[in-house]
Every structure is written in C-alpha cells, then in structure tokens.
Amino acid sequence: MRTIKLLLAYDGTDYVGWQRQARGRSIQGELERALAEIEGRPVAVVGAGRTDAGVHALGQVASVQLVGRIETSVLVRALNAKLPPDIRVLAAETVAADFHARYAARRKTYRYHLTNGPLASPFTLRYAWHVREPLDLFAMREAAGRLPGRRDFAAFQNVGTEVASTVRTLHSIVVGPGAAPFPAPPAPGSPASVEVAGEGFLRHMVRIIVGTLVEVGLGRVEASAVTAILASRARERAGPTAPARGLFLVAVDY
Amino acid sequence: MRTIKLLLAYDGTDYVGWQRQARGRSIQGELERALAEIEGRPVAVVGAGRTDAGVHALGQVASVQLVGRIETSVLVRALNAKLPPDIRVLAAETVAADFHARYAARRKTYRYHLTNGPLASPFTLRYAWHVREPLDLFAMREAAGRLPGRRDFAAFQNVGTEVASTVRTLHSIVVGPGAAPFPAPPAPGSPASVEVAGEGFLRHMVRIIVGTLVEVGLGRVEASAVTAILASRARERAGPTAPARGLFLVAVDY
Numbered sequence: 001m002r003t004i005k006l007l008l009a010y011d012g013t014d015y016v017g018w019q020r021q022a023r024g025r026s027i028q029g030e031l032e033r034a035l036a037e038i039e040g041r042p043v044a045v046v047g048a049g050r051t052d053a054g055v056h057a058l059g060q061v062a063s064v065q066l067v068g069r070i071e072t073s074v075l076v077r078a079l080n081a082k083l084p085p086d087i088r089v090l091a092a093e094t095v096a097a098d099f100h101a102r103y104a105a106r107r108k109t110y111r112y113h114l115t116n117g118p119l120a121s122p123f124t125l126r127y128a129w130h131v132r133e134p135l136d137l138f139a140m141r142e143a144a145g146r147l148p149g150r151r152d153f154a155a156f157q158n159v160g161t162e163v164a165s166t167v168r169t170l171h172s173i174v175v176g177p178g179a180a181p182f183p184a185p186p187a188p189g190s191p192a193s194v195e196v197a198g199e200g201f202l203r204h205m206v207r208i209i210v211g212t213l214v215e216v217g218l219g220r221v222e223a224s225a226v227t228a229i230l231a232s233r234a235r236e237r238a239g240p241t242a243p244a245r246g247l248f249l250v251a252v253d254y
Numbered sequence: 255m256r257t258i259k260l261l262l263a264y265d266g267t268d269y270v271g272w273q274r275q276a277r278g279r280s281i282q283g284e285l286e287r288a289l290a291e292i293e294g295r296p297v298a299v300v301g302a303g304r305t306d307a308g309v310h311a312l313g314q315v316a317s318v319q320l321v322g323r324i325e326t327s328v329l330v331r332a333l334n335a336k337l338p339p340d341i342r343v344l345a346a347e348t349v350a351a352d353f354h355a356r357y358a359a360r361r362k363t364y365r366y367h368l369t370n371g372p373l374a375s376p377f378t379l380r381y382a383w384h385v386r387e388p389l390d391l392f393a394m395r396e397a398a399g400r401l402p403g404r405r406d407f408a409a410f411q412n413v414g415t416e417v418a419s420t421v422r423t424l425h426s427i428v429v430g431p432g433a434a435p436f437p438a439p440p441a442p443g444s445p446a447s448v449e450v451a452g453e454g455f456l457r458h459m460v461r462i463i464v465g466t467l468v469e470v471g472l473g474r475v476e477a478s479a480v481t482a483i484l485a486s487r488a489r490e491r492a493g494p495t496a497p498a499r500g501l502f503l504v505a506v507d508y
Contacts, residue, residue, distance in 0.1 A: 011376040056377075086376040122265040122340040123310075127377065 001065050004072065005095045006031075006045075006079075008060040011086040013126045013245065017053040018060075027051070027087060031062065034082035038075070039068050048101040048252040049108055052204075054244030056127070059090075059109075059251040063101035107171065107197060107253040112210045113246045114192040128191065129210075129246040135192060135217035137175055142223035143216040144173045144194070146230070147209065154233035156209055157202035158241065166233070169199040175213065195250070204241050212239035255319050258326065259349045260285075260299075260333075262314040265340040267380045267499065271307040272314070281305070281341060285316065288336035292329070293322050302355040302506040303362055306458075308498030310381070312365075313344075313505040317355035353508075361425065361451060361507040366464045367500045368446040382445065383464075383500040389446060389471035391429055396477035397470040398427045398448070400484070401463065408487035410463055411456035412495065420487070423453040429467065449504070458495050466493035 008027075016024035020032070028045055035043040048061040070078065072092040079089045113128040115121060120130035147170055154166035174195045194210050212229065215221040221239065229237045262281075270278035274286070282299055289297040302315040324332065326346040333343045367382040369375060374384035401424055408420035428449045448464050466483065469475040475493065483491045 009376055011379075080373070085374060085379055088373055088376055090373065119334070119342055119344065120339060122263055122342055123381065125265075125339055 001067055001097070002094050003097050003099050004064050004066055004075070005093050005099060005101065006062045006064065006089055007091040008057060008062060009088045009090055010057050010060065011126070012051060012054050012056045014086065015053065017055070018047045018049070018051045027057075027060075028062075030083055030087055031064075031079075034079050035064060035066070037082055038070065038078055039066060041067075046101045048105045049201075049249050051247075051249055052244050055247045055249065056245075057249040058111075060249050061101050061105070061252040061254075063095070063099055101252075104254050105200075105252050107199060108201065109195065109197040109250040109253075110201070110206045111248045111250045112194040112196075112206060112242060113248070114194070114210075114214070116190055116192055124191075126245055129214075129243050131214060131218070133218055135214065136219065137177070137192060137217065139219070139223045140194075140213045140217040141175045143213055143221075143226045144175050144209075146223075146226040147173050151230060152233060153202055153205055153230070155229050155235055155238045156205045156212070157235065158204035158208070159235050161203040163202065166202060168202060168205070171197040171199070173197075173209070207242040207244070207247060208235075208238050208240075210242035210246070214242065215239040255321055255351070256348050257351050257353050258318050258320055258329070259347050259353060259355065260316045260318065260343055261345040262311055262316060263342050263344055264311050264314065265380065266305060266308050266310045268340065269307065271309070272301045272303070272305045281311075281314075282316075284337055284341055285318075285333075288333050289318060289320070291336055292324065292332055293320060295321075300355045302359045303455075303503050305501075305503055306498050309501045309503065310499075311503040313363075314503050315355050315359070315506040315508075317349070317353055355506075358508050359454075359506050361453060362455065363449065363451040363504040363507075364455070364460045365502045365504045366448045366450075366460060366496060367502070368448070368464075368468070370444055370446055378445075380499055383468075383497050385468060385472070387472055389468065390473065391431070391446060391471065393473070393477045394448075394467045394471040395429045397467055397475075397480045398429050398463075400477075400480040401427050405484060406487060407456055407459055407484070409483050409489055409492045410459045410466070411489065412458035412462070413489050415457040417456065420456060422456060422459070425451040425453070427451075427463070461496040461498070461501060462489075462492050462494075464496040464500070468496065469493040 016026050018027045020026045020029045031045045045062050045064045075092045076089050115128045115130045116135045150169045152167050176193045196206050216223050264281055270280050272281045274280045274283045285299045299316050299318045329346045330343050369382045369384045370389045404423045406421050430447045450460050470477050
C-alpha cells in the first residue's frame with residue numbers, strides 16, 4: 001500500500017463541488033471512479049479543500065492509498081485519459097504512508113477574480129464575478145488590511161455551519177488589479193483580484209470576505225467598519241457571499 | 255431610417271455560427287430577435303465576417319437599418335438586456351446610410367490561440383487548440399513569412415466552396431508566444447497565437463493556415479514547403495483545418 005499525493009486543476013462550473021453527493025457529478029466522485037478503474041477495487045480520495053459547487057482549482061491537493069504498482073508518471077497519464085477534460089491531474093508523487101491531504105495542510109491560497117465596468121465579457125462568465133459600478137481598489141485594500149492575523153471570523157462564515165471554533169489565522173490578503181481575462185475583450189472595464197492565504201478557512205469565508213470588500217469598493221460600507229464587523233461575530237453585518245464562479249483554490253502548502 | 259454600426263463580442267461555443275440556420279441558435283438570429291423586439295418589426299442584420307460554429311469574436315462589426323429614434327447609448331443597453339450574456343454589444347454608432355458591414359470592410363484581423371504542452375488546461379478548452387508535442391515557433395514563423403502578399407490561396411480553402419476568385423491579399427501574419435490563458439494553470443506548457451490580417455479570407459482559410467503552420471511546428475512539414483503548397487493550389491497539400499474553438503475575429507477596419 002502506497003500513499004499518493006495528487007496535484008489537480010479543475011473547472012468547477014459543471015460540478016456539484018469537490019465532495020461526493022447523492023446526486024450530480026463531483027470532482028471527488030470522478031477521481032474515485034477513475035482510480036477504481038485503475039485499481040480494480042473501490043478507492044477513497046481525500047481532498048485538501050472541499051471546494052463548493054462552481055468553485056475552481058489551479059492547485060488542489062488530494063491523497064489516496066493505492067495497492068497497484070503503477071508508476072506515478074504512468075498514473076498521471078492513465079488518470080487524465082479516464083477523467084473528463086475539465087479535471088486534470090498535474091502531478092502525482094509517492095509520499096509518507098500517513099500523509100493526509102486535509103489534516104496535513106498548513107496553508108491554503110485562494111484567488112477571487114472580479115471584472116469591473118459597464119459590460120461583462122462573454123469570456124469570463126464562468127471565471128469571474130462582474131461588478132458594474134466602479135470599484136475603489138484603494139478602499140478595498142484599506143479594508144482588507146484589517147483582516148490578517150489570528151481572529152474570530154464568525155461574521156464571515158455562512159449561517160448554519162457547526163464548527164468547534166470560528167477562530168482562524170489569515171496570513172495575507174492582497175487586492176490586486178488582477179490578471180487579464182483570457183482573451184481580453186475590447187470592452188470598457190478592468191479585472192481585479194483578491195488573493196487570500198491562511199491556515200484554514202470557514203465555510204464561504206473567502207467569498208464573504210470578497211462580498212464585504214466589494215461593498216467597501218462600491219462605497220456602501222466604510223473601510224474602517226470591517227473592524228466592527230469582525231467584532232460583531234454577526235453574519236448579517238458582513239457583505240453578501242460572492243458568487244462561486246470567481247473563486248479558485250490556487251495552492252495548498254504542507 | 256438610420257444605419258447603425260454595431261461592435262460585438264461573443265463566445266461562439268454554443269452557437270451554430272454567425273449566420274442564421276434552419277436549426278440551432280446563431281449570433282445573427284439572436285441579434286435580429288433582440289432588434290425586432292426593440293423595433294417592433296422584423297430587422298435584418300449584416301455581419302462583417304460570417305464566423306463559423308464555435309468561432310468567437312472580440313470585435314465583430316454588424317450593420318442594421320432602424321426606423322426607431324432610440325439613442326445609440328440606450329440601444330447598447332437595451333440590446334445587452336435582451337441578448338444572452340455570451341453575446342455583448344460593445345458599442346453602437348450612427349453611420350452613413352449606405353454603410354454595409356461586409357462590403358465596406360477593408361481589413362479583418364483574426365487571432366488563433368494555441369496551447370502547447372503535455373497537459374491541456376481545463377480553463378482554455380473552449381478558447382484554444384491544445385497541441386501536445388512541442389511546437390517549434392521559429393519554424394512556424396519562417397513558414398508564416400512566406401504567406402503575406404496578394405496570392406492565390408486556393409490550397410487554403412475548404413473543399414466544396416464556390417468563389418469567383420481564390421486570390422486574396424494577406425497583409426500580415428504574426429506567430430507569437432501568445433497571451434497567457436485565463437487563469438494561467440500551473441500545468442507545464444505554454445500558449446501561442448497566430449494573428450492574421452488581410453483584406454478578406456476564403457472559407458476556413460485562417461484555420462487551414464494555422465493547421466499547416468502547426469504541421470511545420472511539429473516538424474512534419476518543412477517551413478520552405480509552404481511556397482510549393484501555395485503554388486499547388488491543392489487543398490490536400492496543406493495541413494488540417496485547425497479546430498474552430500481557437501479562432502477569434504479580433505477587429506474589422508473600414
């Protein structure tokens with residue numbers, strides 16, 4: 001029995017999310033199906049981040065235990081041949097037997113893509129949240145600067161999730177002008193991005209942070225109000241949950 | 255009656271092409287439906303380039319004659335409200351009464367996006383042709399350099415199309431390292447692009463040029479052979495027709 005670490009990229013648009021569900025196609029389900037075909041027995045895959053429906057990954061990590069003697073380079077090719085083209089295995093390596101993709105993760109980085117301007121590009125509909133009214137990136141940066149550190153992020157968690165603690169460590173948050181959408185359309189407007197790195201995240205935490213920063217960027221909430229929102233621990237004080245389609249799990253560090 | 259020039263961008267993935275067809279959704283059909291709702295009567299739209307199924311546009315131009323007195327800025331908003339999100343009107347302007355988007359076009363620019371490397375990104379499946387084996391861009395450039403000018407491009411036209419003449423003027427062709435796909439995945443490989451500008455193009459001409467350049471890039475055809483392929487006027491001497499999904503109509507000049 002070997003433990004294998006897989007590096008994955010996927011377009012989450014057409015999936016119910018990472019996690020296997022009673023109905024619908026999941027990333028985990030597709031991987032387990034492909035691995036079961038290779039191993040000839042049922043296989044369970046553990047993902048570092050359980051991305052929601054519509055959320056994408058550039059660098060998701062998963063762990064799996066295999067009995068077969070297949071070489072890792074051959075495993076990558078075999079998996080990609082069996083997976084749909086919107087899920088790709090970028091790399092595979094044999095790791096310590098007790099490696100667990102979720103429990104061993106020290107740091108996760110997410111990036112959220114926004115487009116801003118009067119017109120939404122037809123080419124980023126699946127990969128960005130379009131905001132029509134002008135966004136003040138300076139105000140968004142000022143608000144974002146109040147978030148890093150070890151804090152109680154209860155106000156930035158979706159309602160109805162039960163967790164032992166809502167305290168999390170946010171390492172950094174960078175509000176950038178964003179990568180150019182592919183292909184860049186001649187439409188007026190510009191891209192923006194919010195990149196967040198932390199030890200771990202509450203359910204919908206990144207999307208609620210982005211929704212709150214957008215409220216600040218639109219001038220509806222003062223940048224300084226973020227401190228009071230954090231202190232309130234009240235979900236209704238924070239901004240809306242930004243749509244899933246703009247969110248990418250960029251990297252998981254161990 | 256006013257003549258209006260429309261500037262359009264669209265993701266052609268889910269369309270049968272620019273032109274109205276007996277079955278399936280076309281870009282022209284969607285525009286005519288939206289304009290008919292605004293005008294309250296049937297409206298005919300002329301497009302500068304009749305892009306094929308799956309081909310995209312960043313700067314398609316269309317002309318239409320309207321009787322209503324709607325302001326052009328209001329027309330842009332009204333059309334975008336009625337069109338599906340993968341078709342956007344970027345601008346509208348009133349032009350000379352006899353302006354015809356197709357006959358008046360002096361120059362069209364197309365760009366073809368390629369990705370190259372062992373893995374295809376899940377994020378450019380709709381917008382690029384993925385070639386696994388390494389492409390020699392220098393050889394592709396050498397081959398491309400033999401194409402510009404006023405020439406008989408009969409070898410670069412799809413079989414079965416009847417035209418009065420297969421002579422066309424190609425202004426320029428640039429083989430570039432390409433724009434970064436959005437979002438850039440951590441997969442090994444790199445993008446490339448072929449940008450072509452000309453007075454007019456034969457059916458599938460850009461895609462056959464790209465298919466031929468890729469054969470050169472893969473080392474299957476010598477760069478110098480392009481001269482003999484042109485002279486042969488024989489479609490079977492040129493390379494395969496590159497898939498529609500990588501092609502973008504970038505601009506039309508008048």
